[in-house]
Amino acid sequence: MLAKMWSGQNKLYWLFVPLSFLYGLLVFCRKKFYQWGIFKSWQAPVPVVIVGNLSVGGNGKTPLVIYLVEHLTAKGYQVGVVSKGYGGKSDHYPLIVSEQTSASIVGDEPVLVYQRTHVPFAVSPKRSDAVQLLLKNYPIDIIITDDGLQHYALKRDIEIVVVDGKRGFGNGWYLPAGPMRETSSRLKSVDFVVINGPSEQHYQDAYTMTLEPHQAINLLTQECRPVNELKAVSAMAGIGDPSRFFTMLEKNNVELIKTTAFMDHQDYSQEQLLALADPQQVLLMTEKDAVKCSAFAQKNWWYLPIDAKLTELFLDNLLIKLNK
Template identity: 60%
Template sequence: MIDRIWSGSSLLYLILLPLSWLYGLVSTLIRLSYRCGLRKSWRAPVPVVIVGNLTAGGNGKTPIVIWLVEQLQQRGYRVGVVSRGYGGKSAVYPLVLSQNTSPREAGDEPVLIYQRTGAPVAIAPKRSDAIQALLQQHQLDVVITDDGLQHYALQRDFELVVIDGVRRFGNGWWLPAGPMRERAARLNSVDACVANGGVAQEGEITMRLRAREAVNMLSGERCPVAELTHVVAVAGIGHPPRFFAMLEKLGTDVEQEVAFADHQKYQLASLSALTPVGQTLLMTEKDAVKCHAFAQPNWWYLPVDAVLPSVEAEQLLKKIENLLSN
């Protein structure tokens, strides 16, 4: 229902407009309070790159964060990552991730970024606390924040916005009548825009997600996802249809699609019940980080990588490198 409302397919958004106007007023006042100096923001001693979005719900932010970390690491930069840690609940903040940190503590996305990149990662409700915790333990050249475009208590040197190239901005209204955290005009003040899927508009960099081989969660065996049979596909991400559409495009033998809420907390019994006659359970890598402790032999996950056109990617990285050389 919420997708229909946000996409403009339902007039029910009209009922929610008063709440949207209130949301827009409050968010605008908060931003102005920082711009006018009424509230103090904190500047890190190293450059800060924000990877965020204007809309609620899975735009492909985490794959871009991973891509950016890996690209900068390959160029010899020491990169740290901070996040709010949505979906996790730590006994103490800030929390610097280690090999023993669970998604229940840190959230699924920070754990995924840490496992994929090996970069230092810290979480805290105040991202300035997370950055300071990282800098106490690591020498860093740059910090990337996973989300936080609207977290104006933290000053930033570069803003990169990820847009769902298919859904775009829906009906254009603020939450809850629409998907917007800020209006689309905010794009005029950011440093770069990446469109995930669809058709990139002028000034946007096209991004697509490229699937790797599927990975068995117990044995580590790898194979092309199209070779898996009798698949039950599950996704607890911001926009599950994107995962299911990718599987269809790859020719996967999917017998059932099961969508869960973003940051879903999984249990062995509920997931095992989805494959009672020995089918293959296939999930996203983000889901898999929460399931390794109780994974079964028929459980697999599909890693994906962000892919950007080489010329535009190099231009984007040069802009960020210029910050690091100043």
């Protein structure tokens, strides 16, 4: 219902337009208060790169964060990552993510990024506290924030906006009538626009990002296998757009017998997932889901990591801005 309303297919969104005007006014006033110095922003002593979006939902920020960490690290930079830790329920902040940190404490995305990159990662709703904790404990050259484009309490040097090529900006309305946190005019003031996947809409000076799958990995044994070799697959996804994951599997000739979509950042129980696939079948999930299921995984549970791919031009231009 919500997806159809935000895309404009369901006209019920007009009922929420008055609330959207109020939301837009609050967004405008809050941003101006930071610009006028009424609300204070903190400037880190190292460059801060924001990877965010203008609309709610999974647009591909986390794969891009992993891409940036891996490529900047390969260039010799000491990279740290911070996040709000959406979905986590820690009793204290800021905190540093480690091998023992669970997704229930810091959220699924911080655990995913840390397990893939093993760079210093700190979580706090107040991102400046997370940055300061990293700088106190590690030699850091660059800070990347996973989300936080609208978190103006932390000053930034580079802003990267990720746009879902398929969904775009929906009906274009502010929340709750539409999916927008800020209007599309904000694209004019950011440093880089990255489009996740093919798009029918043209975005000026934008870079295209594709998501490419690795081999599937067994949650229990860590065995790797080409995903199209898995048979009788029941696929599940608890991400912003589950259909993107299912479409990827179909394009890779996976033998799908069933697909199940969950809410983004949803917590799972063993009983809930056991019902999705018989022991003779394969339950295949996203890497983001897997970090929440490893403690009670079964031998027929697999996950599929993905990599973000961009042109060398994007990385070259990013390095030019960083060096300035």
